[in-house]
Amino acid sequence: MIAFRGVSKVYTAGGREVAALRNVSLRVEAGEVHGVLGQSGAGKSTLIRCANLLERPSEGSVHVDGQDLLALSPEALRKARQGIGMIFQHFNLFPSKTVAANVAYPLEVAGFPRAQVRERVEELLSLVGLSDKALAHPAQLSGGQKQRVGIARALAPRPRVLLSDEATSALDPETARSVLELLRDINRRLGVTLLLITHQMDVVKAICDSVSVLERGRLVEQGKVTELLARPGTRLHALCFPPFASGAEAPTGRRVALTVAGESARRPLLATLARQFDVDALLVEGAVERVGAIRVGRLLFDLQGTADAVSQALTYLREQGLTPEEVPHG
Amino acid sequence: MDSQLPRMLGVATAETLYMTSVAALLVILAGLPLGVLLVITDRGGLWERPALHRVLGALVNVGRSIPFIILMVAIVPLTRLLVGTTIGTTAAIVPLVVAAIPFMGRVVEQSLREVEHGLVEAAIAMGSTHRRVIFQVLIPEALPSLVRGTALMVISLLGYSAMAGAVGGGGLGDLAVKYGYMRFRTDVMVGCLAVLLVLVQFVQWLGDALASRFDPASARASR
Numbered sequence: 117m118i119a120f121r122g123v124s125k126v127y128t129a130g131g132r133e134v135a136a137l138r139n140v141s142l143r144v145e146a147g148e149v150h151g152v153l154g155q156s157g158a159g160k161s162t163l164i165r166c167a168n169l170l171e172r173p174s175e176g177s178v179h180v181d182g183q184d185l186l187a188l189s190p191e192a193l194r195k196a197r198q199g200i201g202m203i204f205q206h207f208n209l210f211p212s213k214t215v216a217a218n219v220a221y222p223l224e225v226a227g228f229p230r231a232q233v234r235e236r237v238e239e240l241l242s243l244v245g246l247s248d249k250a251l252a253h254p255a256q257l258s259g260g261q262k263q264r265v266g267i268a269r270a271l272a273p274r275p276r277v278l279l280s281d282e283a284t285s286a287l288d289p290e291t292a293r294s295v296l297e298l299l300r301d302i303n304r305r306l307g308v309t310l311l312l313i314t315h316q317m318d319v320v321k322a323i324c325d326s327v328s329v330l331e332r333g334r335l336v337e338q339g340k341v342t343e344l345l346a347r348p349g350t351r352l353h354a355l356c357f358p359p360f361a362s363g364a365e366a367p368t369g370r371r372v373a374l375t376v377a378g379e380s381a382r383r384p385l386l387a388t389l390a391r392q393f394d395v396d397a398l399l400v401e402g403a404v405e406r407v408g409a410i411r412v413g414r415l416l417f418d419l420q421g422t423a424d425a426v427s428q429a430l431t432y433l434r435e436q437g438l439t440p441e442e443v444p445h446g
Numbered sequence: 447m448d449s450q451l452p453r454m455l456g457v458a459t460a461e462t463l464y465m466t467s468v469a470a471l472l473v474i475l476a477g478l479p480l481g482v483l484l485v486i487t488d489r490g491g492l493w494e495r496p497a498l499h500r501v502l503g504a505l506v507n508v509g510r511s512i513p514f515i516i517l518m519v520a521i522v523p524l525t526r527l528l529v530g531t532t533i534g535t536t537a538a539i540v541p542l543v544v545a546a547i548p549f550m551g552r553v554v555e556q557s558l559r560e561v562e563h564g565l566v567e568a569a570i571a572m573g574s575t576h577r578r579v580i581f582q583v584l585i586p587e588a589l590p591s592l593v594r595g596t597a598l599m600v601i602s603l604l605g606y607s608a609m610a611g612a613v614g615g616g617g618l619g620d621l622a623v624k625y626g627y628m629r630f631r632t633d634v635m636v637g638c639l640a641v642l643l644v645l646v647q648f649v650q651w652l653g654d655a656l657a658s659r660f661d662p663a664s665a666r667a668s669r
Contacts, residue, residue, distance in 0.1 A: 168571050197573035208568035211662055212586045221582070222572040253662040269572075279571075 117277060117309040118144040118167060123176035125162050125333075136162040137173070138333040144326070146276075149303050149310040151320045151341075153352075154330035160313035163330065164281050167311060168200045169193060181276050198226045201270030201308075205282035207262040209254040209269070215241070216250040219268045226273040240268040244298065260291035267298060271308070278302070280312035284319060296322045317355045321345075321407050327352060345405070345412045346377030348439055357414040360401050360443075368398055369420035371443040372430070377412040380438060386417070393429040395421035416443070454621060455637045461535045462617035462645070465607045469542035470600050476547045477599070478592075480506070481554020482580055492566070492576045502551075509548030514606050517545050518613060538615030542606050546599055553595035557588040590661040597653025601646050608642070618642055 120142040127134045136159045144150040154160045165171040166178055169185050178185045183196055201222075209218050216237050223233045241247045244264035254262055263283060270278055280299065284292035300323045303310050314320065320327050320341060327344065329337040329351045337344065337351045344352040353375065360373065376385065381404075386397040397417045404413040419426045433440045480502070486492040487499040512520070518541040525532050525540040561584055569583045585592070608619025618638045626635025 170567060170571060194573040194575065197571060200571070202568070202571040204564060204568065206564055208562070208564040210565060210568075210583060210587060212589065212660070221569075224582075225572050225574050225578060255662055273572075 117146040117148070117181060118142070118150075118311055119177075119179040120163075120166070121177045121179075123163075123166055123173045123178060125159075125166065125171060126174045135333050137166070140176070140330075140333075140335050142328055142335065142338070144309055144311055146309055147303070147307050149300070149312070149323050149325045151324035151327045152311070152313045152330055153315070153317065153320050153327055153355075154313070155315055157332075158330040159333040160315075160330055161281065164279050164311065164313045167277075167279050168197050168202060198222065198273050199275045200277045200279060201273075201275035202279040202281065203263065203266045203270050203283045205285050207254070207259075207266045207286075209262055209265055211254050214251050214253055215246065215257070215265050218254065218265055219272055222269060222272045228273075236272060240272055243271070243302075244268045258291075259287050260295060263287065263291075263295050264298065267295075267302070271302065271306070275308065277309045277311065280310065282314060283312065285314070285316070292319075293322070299323060317352075320352070321356070321405060323408075325408075342377060342407055342410055342412070345407060346375055348373075348375050348441060356405060356412070357403060360416045365400070367400075367418050367443075369396075369418035370426050370430075371400070371416065371418050373414070373416050373441045373443050374433065374438060375412065375414050376438065378410045380436060381411045381413050385433070385436075389419070389429045389432070393421065393425045393432065395419050395425045395429045451633060451637060454625070454634065455618075455641060458611075458616065458618045458621040458638065459641050459645075461615075462604070462607055462611070462619075462641075465535055465538050465542060465610065465615065465617055466600065466603045469539050469546065469603055469607070470596075472539070472543045473546040473550045473599060473603070474596060476543070477550025478554055480547060480551035481558060482584070484551060484555040485558045485584070486576070486580070492579060506548040506551050509545070510552070512545075514541070514545050514609055515613075517541055518610060533614040535616045538607065538610035538617075542603055542610055545606055546603055549602065550595075550599050553599060554592060557591035557595050558584050560591055561587045590657040593657040593660060594653050597649050597657075600649045600653075604642065604645055604649070 120140050123137055123140045124135065125137040127136060140163060152160050152163055162171055166173050167180060169178070172186070180196065180200060185193065185196060188196055210221065213221065219237045219240050220233050223236055228236065237250070238247065241250055244267055246261060246264055246268070249257065249261065254265065257265065266283070283299070284295050287295060296319060299310060302308055312319070312324070324341050326339060327341050328335050341352070344350045345356055347353060357375070389395045389397055397419055400416045400418060402413060402415040404411055419429055421429070430440050484499065484502055484506070487495040487502065489496060521541055521544055522532050525537050528540055529537045531537050565583055565587060566579055569579045574582070607615070607617055608622070611617035611619030612623045614620070618641055622635055622638035625631045626638060
């Protein structure tokens with residue numbers, strides 16, 4: 117649905133060339149929620165703005181819904197943009213227009229007949245739960261309400277793609293969560309493909325199916341969120357599970373760190389070790405995260421038992437497709 | 447106090463109002479597009495035309511830097527061409543308009559630049575044409591500030607019109623100079639100043655009132 121091929125963007129600032137994006141290739145399948153995760157200055161903003169050509173890439177191609185955006189005439193590009201909704205960190209609602217007029221704006225742009233505009237505005241305001249605010253001005257709304265209006269406005273002309281530029285970063289955690297739920301819900305119910313950028317791991321965990329990690333303009337990691345989280349050594353895994361803090365404590369056996377996800381998180385692993393190999397696992401530290409419908413856990417434990425039994429237990433874990441990491445003490 | 451005074455003041459006020467209002471209308475008609483052009487042709491604008499932007503900017507600066515009294519004399523040929531005469535109230539409108547257009551252009555430019563860029567970007571992301579961005583986003587969002595700027599322009603036109611009057615244009619300035627100053631008629635001088643004061647106050651009040659009428663933030667406060 118969205119495909120970036122070899123996209124680079126170079127700015128000239130004060131005679132110096134600054135590369136915001138370097139050879140970025142990215143695919144987002146239809147109906148997917150894809151997150152681009154990166155620190156500020158990594159180029160995320162440039163990346164998402166290339167998806168509707170608010171910025172023109174210096175190199176590469178951008179396809180959205182089968183159209184090569186860079187090949188379109190200005191008129192055709194405007195038409196294409198009507199099928200690509202966008203929401204913003206600071207909402208960018210029109211302050212002089214009412215909520216209803218804000219939502220109506222893209223419909224007027226798309227040339228909907230007046231009666232249909234009214235009907236569609238009502239429908240969208242009820243979708244985001246703000247039917248009673250139709251005649252209010254944006255200044256009278258809370259941040260969360262503003263973003264809901266932003267979402268209603270972006271969805272008005274029934275776009276197949278929605279771009280989210282840090283849409284929840286300016287909101288408090290509670291409100292951010294409810295806006296993310298709304299986005300997830302819209303993605304499921306309307307099948308809208310969602311490309312979002314964020315600097316918050318929590319956003320990726322909450323709604324993304326797949327993720328790209330951007331560092332200094334380069335994509336350094338890409339894949340399904342659950343797969344990357346389950347694999348120690350990935351950036352996503354490291355971001356989600358910071359290193360354990362109990363290195364200084366003397367271990368009471370062979371100290372092992374283990375990431376369990378999906379299926380393996382549902383089995384009583386530690387109990388199995390005790391039963392089958394006569395090995396006790398003493399839990400030292402651990403964290404469990406919910407990612408969509410699955411659980412991902414990162415555990416640190418000491419295996420106590422004979423050297424043989426412990427080795428057998430570790431082999432068993434590897435056979436289960438897990439990667440126990442022995443943590444040297446000191 | 448002589449019985450002529452109210453009549454003289456009345457005629458002069460009518461002349462001033464005529465000069466100022468016709469000029470103001472023409473200045474708005476020309477200044478608004480000029481201000482819009484100054485904004486959209488600039489680097490990063492909707493319709494980037496750096497060369498045109500520089501030319502317009504230079505013209506505006508030239509217009510703004512010529513003292514009105516000199517401009518008035520300098521454009522006499524233009525005035526004659528347009529109005530057929532260089533003396534009288536109608537003739538005074540020409541220099542007034544020429545002097546105030548660059549001012550209005552800058553006022554409009556400033557107002558439009560205050561509109562948050564994110565709004566323009568959102569409008570473009572929704573597939574808006576440039577025309578729609580200008581008329582549905584830039585101008586409506588800048589409206590309170592545009593109205594205040596227009597009031598400012600009208601008030602400086604009142605000031606200019608007094609000068610124009612003094613060199614044969616009629617109006618309050620003419621009356622104040624010819625009678626109040628040259629014939630030592632303090633009552634005429636005071637009367638002219640009083641009327642000008644009231645006019646300026648009225649324009650300012652009207653501008654402020656309209657501006658808050660269009661400003662969603664203050665409309666909310668009064669609701």
